[in-house]
Amino acid sequence: MSAETPDVRQVQGYCGLCIARCGTVATLTDGRFTRLDPDPTHPTGAAICAKGRAAPELVYHKDRLTRPLRRTRPKGDADPGWEEISWNAALDQIAAAMRCIAEQHGPEAVAFSQPSSSTTAIVDSTAYIRRLMNAFGTPNLVYAFDLCGWGRAIATRYVFGVGTVGIASSGAMPDIAESGCLILWGYNPSFSRITHATATVAGLKRGMKLIVIDPRNVGLANKADVWLRVRPGTDGALALGLANVMIERGWYDQEFVRAWSNGPLLVRSDTDRLLRANELASGGSPDQFVAWDSSANRTVSYDPAAGRYETTAGPFALRGEFTVATIHGAIGCRPVFDHYAELCKTYSPEVIERTCWIPASQLEQAARIIGHARPVSYYAWSGHEHHANSTETARAMAMLYALTGSFDAPGGNVLLPAVPAGSITGEDLPAAKRLVPAIGLVERPLGPARLNNVSARDFYDAVLEGTPYPVRGLIGFGNNLLLAQGDPVRGRAALAALDFYAHADLFMTPTAALADIVLPVASCFEREALKIGFEISADAQSHVQLRQAIVEPQGEARSDTDIIFGLATRLGFGEQFWDGNVDASYRQQLGPSGFTVEQLRAQPAGLRKPLTMRYRKHAGSESKGNPCGFPTPSRKIEFWSETFLDRGYSAMPDFVEPPIGPVARPDLAAAFPLILTCAKPSLFCQTQHRALPSLRKRALHPEIELNPATAAARGIKNGDWVDLRTPAGAMRARARFSDQLDPRVVVGEHGWWQGCDELGIAGSDPFAANGTNFNLTVDAAVRDPVSGTPAHRSNLCEVRLVAEEPVGRAIQLSGKS
Numbered sequence: 001m002s003a004e005t006p007d008v009r010q011v012q013g014y015c016g017l018c019i020a021r022c023g024t025v026a027t028l029t030d031g032r033f034t035r036l037d038p039d040p041t042h043p044t045g046a047a048i049c050a051k052g053r054a055a056p057e058l059v060y061h062k063d064r065l066t067r068p069l070r071r072t073r074p075k076g077d078a079d080p081g082w083e084e085i086s087w088n089a090a091l092d093q094i095a096a097a098m099r100c101i102a103e104q105h106g107p108e109a110v111a112f113s114q115p116s117s118s119t120t121a122i123v124d125s126t127a128y129i130r131r132l133m134n135a136f137g138t139p140n141l142v143y144a145f146d147l148c149g150w151g152r153a154i155a156t157r158y159v160f161g162v163g164t165v166g167i168a169s170s171g172a173m174p175d176i177a178e179s180g181c182l183i184l185w186g187y188n189p190s191f192s193r194i195t196h197a198t199a200t201v202a203g204l205k206r207g208m209k210l211i212v213i214d215p216r217n218v219g220l221a222n223k224a225d226v227w228l229r230v231r232p233g234t235d236g237a238l239a240l241g242l243a244n245v246m247i248e249r250g251w252y253d254q255e256f257v258r259a260w261s262n263g264p265l266l267v268r269s270d271t272d273r274l275l276r277a278n279e280l281a282s283g284g285s286p287d288q289f290v291a292w293d294s295s296a297n298r299t300v301s302y303d304p305a306a307g308r309y310e311t312t313a314g315p316f317a318l319r320g321e322f323t324v325a326t327i328h329g330a331i332g333c334r335p336v337f338d339h340y341a342e343l344c345k346t347y348s349p350e351v352i353e354r355t356c357w358i359p360a361s362q363l364e365q366a367a368r369i370i371g372h373a374r375p376v377s378y379y380a381w382s383g384h385e386h387h388a389n390s391t392e393t394a395r396a397m398a399m400l401y402a403l404t405g406s407f408d409a410p411g412g413n414v415l416l417p418a419v420p421a422g423s424i425t426g427e428d429l430p431a432a433k434r435l436v437p438a439i440g441l442v443e444r445p446l447g448p449a450r451l452n453n454v455s456a457r458d459f460y461d462a463v464l465e466g467t468p469y470p471v472r473g474l475i476g477f478g479n480n481l482l483l484a485q486g487d488p489v490r491g492r493a494a495l496a497a498l499d500f501y502a503h504a505d506l507f508m509t510p511t512a513a514l515a516d517i518v519l520p521v522a523s524c525f526e527r528e529a530l531k532i533g534f535e536i537s538a539d540a541q542s543h544v545q546l547r548q549a550i551v552e553p554q555g556e557a558r559s560d561t562d563i564i565f566g567l568a569t570r571l572g573f574g575e576q577f578w579d580g581n582v583d584a585s586y587r588q589q590l591g592p593s594g595f596t597v598e599q600l601r602a603q604p605a606g607l608r609k610p611l612t613m614r615y616r617k618h619a620g621s622e623s624k625g626n627p628c629g630f631p632t633p634s635r636k637i638e639f640w641s642e643t644f645l646d647r648g649y650s651a652m653p654d655f656v657e658p659p660i661g662p663v664a665r666p667d668l669a670a671a672f673p674l675i676l677t678c679a680k681p682s683l684f685c686q687t688q689h690r691a692l693p694s695l696r697k698r699a700l701h702p703e704i705e706l707n708p709a710t711a712a713a714r715g716i717k718n719g720d721w722v723d724l725r726t727p728a729g730a731m732r733a734r735a736r737f738s739d740q741l742d743p744r745v746v747v748g749e750h751g752w753w754q755g756c757d758e759l760g761i762a763g764s765d766p767f768a769a770n771g772t773n774f775n776l777t778v779d780a781a782v783r784d785p786v787s788g789t790p791a792h793r794s795n796l797c798e799v800r801l802v803a804e805e806p807v808g809r810a811i812q813l814s815g816k817s
Contacts, residue, residue: 473501
């Protein structure tokens, strides 16, 4: 080959930067990573976003961490005095600190942290992080599950038993290719999941109806049949209002509700509890419920253990009031669905227009489409989750969806098949069986701590106040807490107060700068990863791929997985980590699939395992011949939750006004007359990528989106620097106009801190009121009572013109002078 002819090689894989996991083809020119393009042969390879195309910049960026660093000065010093150390020294010090803290305070005093699996590449190693936690004996993973995934995937389990919206490998995904109507609720797939965006455009071409619910007209909203410009934080009321119209007009699947929900079960009017069979006659079961048989005009019992009524007659009543003879006398009872319909009726079109700022005609139009353009699918994202009423909002949305009868039907939200795989998260390890309750579980027993996910606020309390027990150490895998979570000032104090903190990352972040040891991480383009199934469709789920490293890691960077294995060995868990052999862990995962590591390495584009798609699995029969039903306590979709009642919450999801909103806090309206929400910029993943010139030149500064009329009233021109203030704090950004935004609403962006030297842009101080940290405007003490979710997207604010740009910041990037 001549010197003039470059050596060009291509590597098939997938981008790991976000949940889309788009299929890709990487180009190497003379051994250097130069391009990333979509792979049309991959089930998620129709397109890639700008972040993916900027992958070579990410890999070779001059500010990448490339050597382990150790702090030599106290955390109060402006200069940490970083010195470069060896990997052996770094891992030895981390393991020794973990053992010391566990001996003094118990293993639960060491927490781990990781960023969202939806918006970072940490998903490559999440199972290994859980395994190390379980081996060590701590239940505490500081993870933004209260902000990302809780509402759509977990809160909805209290209605369906499974997430009505899927994340990772659990929950239901919209079968967009067959949908008659798709609802995008607080979700812009053009920015978040390109595979869904391309599928939606294809669906529109074949006549699918589209409803977009979002305060902003972005992405596919301009192609929607109905765009509902909801007031931030009132999505729960909207769900109940849509359900009201559908029930009033009869635009719901009555037979599905009767057969597969607990709507027919009777609720006692005197106690507001479900009527039990043992209350009707002695010898009746306390575990069985009661419905009303309209044809026989009598009660019938329902056995949730079998998922069957005592008779197949009926129909069982959904509406009405009945007098039932019990062993304690006659009592009035009404079906669960009657209670639900009554709740929904309080959210009339007129109430929705006042509450949600949506015209009654639009509400009617959307309800008509949902009722008549079946099958219906929906996908929701964090737009409805970042509120202090997120749990009840998600439950109300799930119940609205139940009215369509489309769940797990072709064209609905379907439970996809999966390639059989072995678990590696380590719940069976000895220490995992002795775990103490996770931080926050006592206060919120139905919330994320139930899954050992700890909110940032609760973590800070445990560090600073020892509540419910002290946390003295943190092992962080890329979680930029101080830019991703509310109350960064308290967060900084908590991180500084730890006895020991180790952080692994690609760049030195404001969060990493408070660590004792900082470890350089290989990007997802410099390491292997195994993915069994891509959660878009049955076809994509059949795809198994061992993603190859495109290039070697920069400097001495290592993958998160290698770091975890190194720590495990030093902590004495080598045998529990396959004696340090990562390939052995792959083999354990792949065992049930029939694939081998060698086969996948030989086929970097991946292999397919044929899968059979079965719909309406709830209608199938289990081994005893009973209907499978749903994995809820009643084996039915639950409009009425005794699980919630037993914990002191409402059985049904009534709407609660945003706590720092115009209705709940009219006393603040004079000083803060506008409503503040936020949205993710299209070019960045949360707090990442702003140092990459090709991306940053398209978004030089943080922006505040506002209506031109709102700006004109304050003397603000497009592009002016403005000061954004809430009752909790302030930030600065540049004004950007949107004439389709409600004049009472402004939209901010979170995640800004990083500079871009190539463009001459300095970073900003994430703790300064005249900086760019959106999370300074969030009152993290205002939280959802079930999940602990802070109100990031529905606060009162005011915007004023300023002349100064945000203040800069300095983060010591290495031990070199």
